[in-house]
Amino acid sequence: MDTCAAFILGIWLLISIVWQFQFKSLTTIKELDFIGIFPNWTFFAPNPGTSDYHIIYRSAGEDTGIGEWIEIPLISYRTCSNSIWNPEKRKVKLLIDCINALIKTVQKCRKEHMSELYMTQNLCTSVPYLLILNAVTKFHKNSDATNATHLQFTLVESFGIESTETAKPIISSPFHRVA
Amino acid sequence: MNNFEYFRIILLLFAIGQVFTTSELLFLHLKGEYSTRGFFSWKIIRLDINTITGDSRIGGILDNLLDSRGFIKLLAFKIVCLIFLLVAAPYSYLFTFASIALVFCMLLIQFRSMYGGDGSDQMSLILAVSIFFGLSAFSSPVIQKYCFYFIGLQSCLAYTTSGVAKILSKKWRSGNAVYEIFNTGSYGNKTIAHLLKGRKYVNLFLCWTVIVMEIFFPICLITPIYISIAILLWGFTFHFLNVAIMGLNSFFWAFTATYPAIIFVMLHIQSQF
Known part of the structure; x- marks a missing residue:
């Protein structure tokens, strides 16, 4: 032994x-x-996470047209209780992991000179993309949902609480039909 | 202190950390985040391994264990294992069974968390395997010594790698990293970010303290005892602040649980000279 x-x-x-x-x-x-x-x-290095990621989405329906962008609330500001017990951090980490994986996929596709169509296909069928789409669909269904037929999401990067820099979109999905 | 007492402290800190982690996962499960429509949908995550498992028997077993229904049973079983670890007599067959079962539970949960998992899960797995080897019915003082060295060196490797990765980063060297991390909603803190804003030298000091202390953390194994204790105290404070400011609670328990092993290795090395 x-x-x-x-x-x-x-x-x-x-x-x-x-x-x-x-x-x-x-x-x-x-x-x-x-x-x-x-x-x-390599915690928080060599590229420390100095920005926040957000998921925003909008719905579209035949009667309602295209709706307003809505943010899925993921980031909760630090309190005493969520310092000690913090289940939501796993959702934030999932989003960070998914976005990093999507960025890697885009870089890989560009390196291999893939066409935009093929790259989009690659992205839309990847697990990180589907996880985010799934989360968007669930959030929409749990909200006071209108009779939307399609959903579109955008991943947005913002640069901190005290920053005045404008948040920028990273990836925007096409409209997906809601089952 | 004898080997058993070192292991008791490791086990206690590890178990507290695991209670927090498991309760967080249970909470997310109760909120439906592990269901088919949840954030951590197994139906989607399993697509990543479809090419390997396909419709094979392994795939079917994994589906049963890791889908929403299986996952809650897995979490419940993990809690039972943790209780047995704390109440069963070390070196008994019951303890051995509970510790190996816990390792398998943790492997499955870690596999399920390929998106959303973190480094504290990996350190916890290292601790769980070491607890199995060190306190099982097949253990011996020699194996216990191996376990302490394994935990201690993994911990030192973690600090040094992290420190080296930071010194290679321009943001860390320039002193911007700490403020910019604390300024995020994901891992930061509004109050602390506000306090650090515009204080260049304080930020520079904080960044370089983390870099230097992390890189040179392993020297605690060979320095005189009072310096080693000071380094460990720095580590304890560092993780405590990470809990308070960044909400990284699981790292505190996983990493401080390695400190008894580091102290063992430190005293063992010093006794050789």
């Missing part, structure tokens, strides 16, 4: 050390670690 434990923990530590390097050749191997057993300990 001693040898078995030494082997498992030793290999785990060794791979964890290698995992910290950002070699291009490691990227494909790293993607195979679905579970995330091997950590990447």
